[in-house]
Amino acid sequence: MDSEPGTRPDPGGDTPPDLRYAAYARERLAAMSPPADAEAFALAYHLLQLAYVLVTDLETRIHRPRGLTLPGFRLMFKLWLLGPTQPVRLAEISAMSRSAVTNAVNTLERGGLVERRPVPEDGRAVVVALTEAGEAAVREAFAEQTRREREWFACLGPVEREQMTALLARILRARPADLL
Amino acid sequence: MDSEPGTRPDPGGDTPPDLRYAAYARERLAAMSPPADAEAFALAYHLLQLAYVLVTDLETRIHRPRGLTLPGFRLMFKLWLLGPTQPVRLAEISAMSRSAVTNAVNTLERGGLVERRPVPEDGRAVVVALTEAGEAAVREAFAEQTRREREWFACLGPVEREQMTALLARILRARPADLL
DNA sequence: GAGAAGTTGTTATGGCCGTAACAATATTCA
DNA sequence: TGAATATTGTTACGGCCATAACAACTTCTC
Numbered sequence: 229m230d231s232e233p234g235t236r237p238d239p240g241g242d243t244p245p246d247l248r249y250a251a252y253a254r255e256r257l258a259a260m261s262p263p264a265d266a267e268a269f270a271l272a273y274h275l276l277q278l279a280y281v282l283v284t285d286l287e288t289r290i291h292r293p294r295g296l297t298l299p300g301f302r303l304m305f306k307l308w309l310l311g312p313t314q315p316v317r318l319a320e321i322s323a324m325s326r327s328a329v330t331n332a333v334n335t336l337e338r339g340g341l342v343e344r345r346p347v348p349e350d351g352r353a354v355v356v357a358l359t360e361a362g363e364a365a366v367r368e369a370f371a372e373q374t375r376r377e378r379e380w381f382a383c384l385g386p387v388e389r390e391q392m393t394a395l396l397a398r399i400l401r402a403r404p405a406d407l408l
Numbered sequence: 409m410d411s412e413p414g415t416r417p418d419p420g421g422d423t424p425p426d427l428r429y430a431a432y433a434r435e436r437l438a439a440m441s442p443p444a445d446a447e448a449f450a451l452a453y454h455l456l457q458l459a460y461v462l463v464t465d466l467e468t469r470i471h472r473p474r475g476l477t478l479p480g481f482r483l484m485f486k487l488w489l490l491g492p493t494q495p496v497r498l499a500e501i502s503a504m505s506r507s508a509v510t511n512a513v514n515t516l517e518r519g520g521l522v523e524r525r526p527v528p529e530d531g532r533a534v535v536v537a538l539t540e541a542g543e544a545a546v547r548e549a550f551a552e553q554t555r556r557e558r559e560w561f562a563c564l565g566p567v568e569r570e571q572m573t574a575l576l577a578r579i580l581r582a583r584p585a586d587l588l
Numbered sequence: 589g590a591g592a593a594g595t596t597g598t599t600a601t602g603g604c605c606g607t608a609a610c611a612a613t614a615t616t617c618a
Numbered sequence: 619t620g621a622a623t624a625t626t627g628t629t630a631c632g633g634c635c636a637t638a639a640c641a642a643c644t645t646c647t648c
Contacts, residue, residue: 249501268557274576279459321429352613352626377448383582395572396454402563532596532643
């Protein structure tokens with residue numbers, strides 16, 4: 229049905245393959261018996277796909293050419309704002325595991341971008357701090373990343389951008405309580 | 409400033425650490441000289457953070473207990489809708505590399521969930537197809553994932569959910585042309 | 589037809605991330 | 619005080635993903 233060109237907004241023209249797939253999947257799910265929740269699928273799919281494509285773009289276009297990675301940059305950016313910080317704090321802010329922080333810090337430390345310092349009051353603890361090279365790197369990468377983000381979001385108006393941020397924040401705030 | 413409790417929506421109560429950090433970062437960026445683009449940061453941050461937290465939740469709560477992974481499930485789900493498909497097609501739909509597909513298919517094939525079949529017309533090509541076990545697995549996992557997604561998005565009304573999906577799709581459709 | 593050029597899938601290497609197990613250190617509490 | 623418990627950071631292992639290089643095959647072009 230509906231195979232003449234121009235009948236719909238563009239279900240086959242220069243639409244990227246991931247969006248064509250999304251449209252197809254939505255139809256198929258709605259047509260199942262019993263019909264599946266095509267709206268929940270579409271929201272989750274577009275959210276994950278956009279995040280994936282955006283992450284890949286920032287990584288390959290901004291950070292890798294500078295010898296960084298996106299996760300590495302994000303960690304350094306936090307240190308830039310927060311100052312020297314314990315791994316356990318970084319892990320809980322980022323909602324990721326302590327071992328992931330250890331790995332990221334290892335990589336950045338090899339590159340001379342951050343350093344570990346012992347904490348006198350607690351023999352277990354360590355703080356991670358930017359080196360001077362790390363501070364310069366994060367400042368420059370931040371400028372470029374912001375520029376690229378603005379390109380990505382230029383298709384939305386200011387009100388829409390705020391709406392979107394607010395909706396995302398609402399979901400994050402209301403995240404299911406049983407997250408472990 | 410503003411340190412009495414209850415003055416603001418909750419910049420310190422039971423707000424999760426990632427959102428508290430986001431609010432702090434936003435203030436700091438706006439207070440820089442010259443001020444940085446705190447809005448672009450906030451939008452990108454909330455988008456990436458939500459995607460990350462959601463992915464982690466679906467992975468650990470739904471798929472890992474079933475012996476799957478989220479990327480593995482997503483690939484199987486595509487095969488479920490599309491039928492036997494070439495890796496190159498899967499890669500372009502998913503906007504990921506062919507080698508990532510190879511790896512994912514290897515893992516799924518080890519688990520007996522998909523199989524490779526040669527293509528008579530093209531000696532290079534292969535199609536990946538669900539096995540019977542794979543079809544059963546994807547159907548069950550899909551039901552659970554949908555249930556969980558509905559919990560995540562229950563904090564939005566139907567109109568807001570559609571708004572959000574539309575905004576995400578708009579950004580995906582307008583993605584920068586020079587993505588390589 | 590035969591060689592050049594392109595496509596497909598794979599492998600190797602390296603980074604990211606999670607879980608589980610561990611050693612070292614702090615804290616609690618009987 | 620001293621033993622049980624909790625916390626911190628690390629390591630080992632396996633999965634995901636990208637890039638680059640490669641072999642096999644197809645298609646284009648002369």
